[in-house]
Amino acid sequence: MTTPDRQGDRAVERACAQAVAAADWLAGTDPQRRAAVLTALADAVDAAADELVPIARAESALPTARLTGEVARTSGQLRLFAEVVRDGACFEVTVDTARPDLAPPRPDLRRWLVGLGPVAVFGASNFPFAFSTLGNDTASALAAGCPVVVKTHPGHPRLTAATVAVARRALAEVAPEGVADGIVTAVGPDVETGVALVRDDRIEAVGFTGSARGGLALQRIAQDRPRPIPFYGELGSINPVFVTRAAAAARPREIAAGFVGSYTLGAGQYCTKPGLLVVPRGSGMRGAVVEAVAGVGAQAMLNPGVRAGFLAGLDHRLALPGVEVLLPGGVDPETAAVAPSLVAVPIGLTADVPDLLEECFGPTSLLVEYEDEAELADLARRLPGVLTATVAGEVGEPVLAELLPLLEARAGRVLWNGWPTGVAVTWSMQHGGPFPSATTALHTSVGAAAVRRFLRPVTWQGFPQDLLPEALRDANPWRLPRRVDGVLRLP
C-alpha cells in the first residue's frame, strides 16, 4: 500500500528522470530535426482529433466545433514553432571576431541561446488542447530544446493522458529509443504532485496558465527552491474596453454587439474576456449593451468547479455597495447553464474598491460611465496590469493622444476597434502583460517569441572552429541569421 502522495512523488521522480534522459538529445538537435519533432506532434494531434475531441467534450462541456477548432489551433502552434526553429533567429547567434590589435585585445566571442532544460507545464481548464498538454508552453519549450513534464489538469485528466499517448507514438518515429518517452511526459492531477514537480531540482522552468491564486502560490515555491527557477504565469485580467464619445455616437449598436459577443463568448471563459466597459454617460451605450446581452442565452460552463467559482465571485461583486444589477444572469436549474450578467458601478467606485478591477472568470462584465475625458484618463491611470486594453474610437479624437500611451504602459496588447478574445498565433502576438496579468511582463505565452522564456545565453570564447557548437561556426551550417562584428546579416 502506498499513499496517493507517494504515488505522485514516484511519478514526478520517473517523469523527471525520463526528461533528463531526453534533454541532451533534444538540446543537441539541429533546427531541421527539432522542427521535425514539432511537426510530428502537429500531424499526430490532427490525426487523433476524432479520438481526442470526444474525450475533451466529455470532460470540459466545451462544444465539439470549438474543440475541433482548438485542435487545429494546437497543431498550428506546433507548426509555427517548427518555423521559428527553422528560421533560427530565436537562437540570437552573435559573433565578434578576434581583434588582437585592440587594447586590451578582444578575443573571439560567440554567443547564442540554449535551452534551460526540463520544463514543467501547468495547462489551463479553458483550453484543454491549445494551452495544455501540447499547447503553447509545451510547443515553445520543445522549440527551445527543453523536454516537458506536464502536470495533468484536474479538469481534463483523461484527455491529458490520451494526448501524451498520442505524442509518444509520434515521438517514437522521430526520436531514438530511450529518448522518445522522455520528451513529453505527464504526472498526476493532484496539487501535491504539482508542488513536488516544481520543487524537483531537475525542473529548470515552469509555464503556467490559470488563476492568480494558484499561479502565485506555485511561483513562490519556484522562488523558494534552493536553486530558484523562472516561473511564467499567465493569470488573466480585467481587459478594459474604452469607448470614446465619438465612437459611441457613431456606432452604439455595433459596439454593443461586439462587446457582448466578446464577453459572453465561450461563457466568458477566456483570459482575454473584456470584463470592463467604459462608456460615455448619456450616449445610449448603456441601453444598447443591455439590449444586446438580453438576447444571449445561457451556456454550460467548463465544469462544476469553474461554475461554483464564478458564481461565488459574482455574488461577492453583487454584494458590494453601489453595484447596480443591469442583468442578473442566473443558473438554469435543469441544465446548470449560466446566463450572462451585467452590472454597473459609479466610475469613482473603481478607485475605492480595487477588487472591481480584478478578473471575474465567466459570463459577466462591468459597465462604468464617464462624464468627461479627464475621468476616462483617470480610470486608465488606475488600471492594474492587463493582458489587453481596447479602444473603440474614431480617428482624430484628441483624447487618444492621452489614452493610448496610458494603455501601452499597462497592457500587453492594445486593440483598436476590435475585440480581445481570439488570440492570433503569430510572430507578433503578445499574450502577457504587466503584473498582475502575468507574473512577468517581459514575455509572451502565445506566439513565436514565447520560445525566449526557455532559452538562456552562453558565450564561447576563443574556441577553434571544430570545438564550437555547429550553430556558432564560421560556415554557418544551420544557415542562421547572425550578427557578425556588430552587423546583422541574413543567411
Added chain:
Amino acid sequence: MTTPDRQGDRAVERACAQAVAAADWLAGTDPQRRAAVLTALADAVDAAADELVPIARAESALPTARLTGEVARTSGQLRLFAEVVRDGACFEVTVDTARPDLAPPRPDLRRWLVGLGPVAVFGASNFPFAFSTLGNDTASALAAGCPVVVKTHPGHPRLTAATVAVARRALAEVAPEGVADGIVTAVGPDVETGVALVRDDRIEAVGFTGSARGGLALQRIAQDRPRPIPFYGELGSINPVFVTRAAAAARPREIAAGFVGSYTLGAGQYCTKPGLLVVPRGSGMRGAVVEAVAGVGAQAMLNPGVRAGFLAGLDHRLALPGVEVLLPGGVDPETAAVAPSLVAVPIGLTADVPDLLEECFGPTSLLVEYEDEAELADLARRLPGVLTATVAGEVGEPVLAELLPLLEARAGRVLWNGWPTGVAVTWSMQHGGPFPSATTALHTSVGAAAVRRFLRPVTWQGFPQDLLPEALRDANPWRLPRRVDGVLRLP
C-alpha cells in the same frame, strides 16, 4: 530634526518623482535622440576623468591607471548602447499584416519592445565606474528608455555624487528642462534607503552587482512587493579552470602563469576571478602554480570592509578539515596590503563541502587534482552555476566531448585557453550564468543584450498608421530591422 531613515525616505521620494517625470520623455525619444543622450554621457565621463579618477582613487584604493582604463570602458559602454539603440534590432519590431481571408481572420498585429519605466541600480564596489553610477546597468536601462535611480555605493559615495553631477550637466544639454534632472538621480548609501528604493512602487526593475547575500535579500524584497518587479543580480561565482592532461604536459608554466595572473589581478577582486583550478595529478602543474604565485606581491584591497570580509572567508576556508595551505597569504601590518594565498583540497572534498565551490572574493584560489578524466567530469557535473568556466586543453583530446557540454550547461561563458578576468564589452558578451552566479540565467549584465532586461513587449492590434508608434508604421521611419509577415528584413 529628522532621523537619517526619514531623510533617506525623502530622498527616495524625490528621486522617484523626478524619474517618473523624466520617464515619458525618455521613453518617447527616437533612436537618434536616445543615442545622443548616451553619447553625451560618454563624452562627459571622458571629459571629467581628471576630476573623477582622484575621487575614485581616494575612495577605492584602486590604482590610477586601472581607474583611468575603467573610465574609458565606461564611456565605451555608453557608446556601445548608443549603437545598439541606433541599430534598433533591440526593439524587435514584428509586423503581421491583416489577413481577412484566413479563418478566423487575422487582424493587423505589430509588436515591439518598450521600456519598463524607472530602474534602480545598485553598483559594485570593485568597479566604481563601469559597474556603478553610469555603468552597465545604467547604460542599458537608458538605452531601453528607462530613467535610473542609483543607490549610492557606500564604498564610493563621493564618486557617486560627483558622477551624477557630471551626468546632470551633460543631460541638461540634450534633454528638456524639468526632465534632464530625472534621467539619472541618486539616493543615499545606507541599507534602509536601498530597501525603500526597491519597495517604491514607481521603480519597475532593479539592476544589482554584488554579493549573493545582499543581492538575494534585495531580490526577495522586489518579489514581495504588492507588485513584484524583475530583479537582475550578478552575484559572482567560483569560475573554475580545467586543465587537461595534454595541456598540462605541453604548457605547464604558461598555464600556471596565466592562471596566477588572472586570479591575483586587482587583488582577486573580480567576479570573474578564477577561484578553482583543476589539474591532473602528477603533472607538475601544482608545483608550477605555487612557483608562479610566490612571485606575486601583496596588493591593497578596495577598502577595510572588503578586506575584512575576505580574511574572514579565507579563515573559514582554512579551518575546513582536509584543506592544505600551499601559500598562506597574509596582511602586511604596515600597508594592510594582502598577499595572495593558495590552498589545495582533495577533489572528493568538493563534493562533501559544497562551500568550497562558493566564491571567496579576494586574492585566493583553490587547487584540486584529478586522477582520471572520469573524476574531472564528475567535478564538472557537481558545479553550481558559474559566470565563467575555462578549459586549458589541446585540440583533439577525447575528454573535451564530455567536458564542454557539461560546462555550457553550467556557465554563462565558456573559455578556451584564455582567462576569465577581462570582460569584453561587445555585442556577443555574456556576463551572467545559472543560479547562484546570477539571480536569473536568462540575461547578461554586460554587452549589448543587457538592454533586453529593461524592455517588455507590447502588441498593437488593428490600428491605423497615424495612431501607431512611429517605430511600428509601414514607412519604418526609424529604419529598424523588422520581421514582416514572418520574414526578417534589414532596413
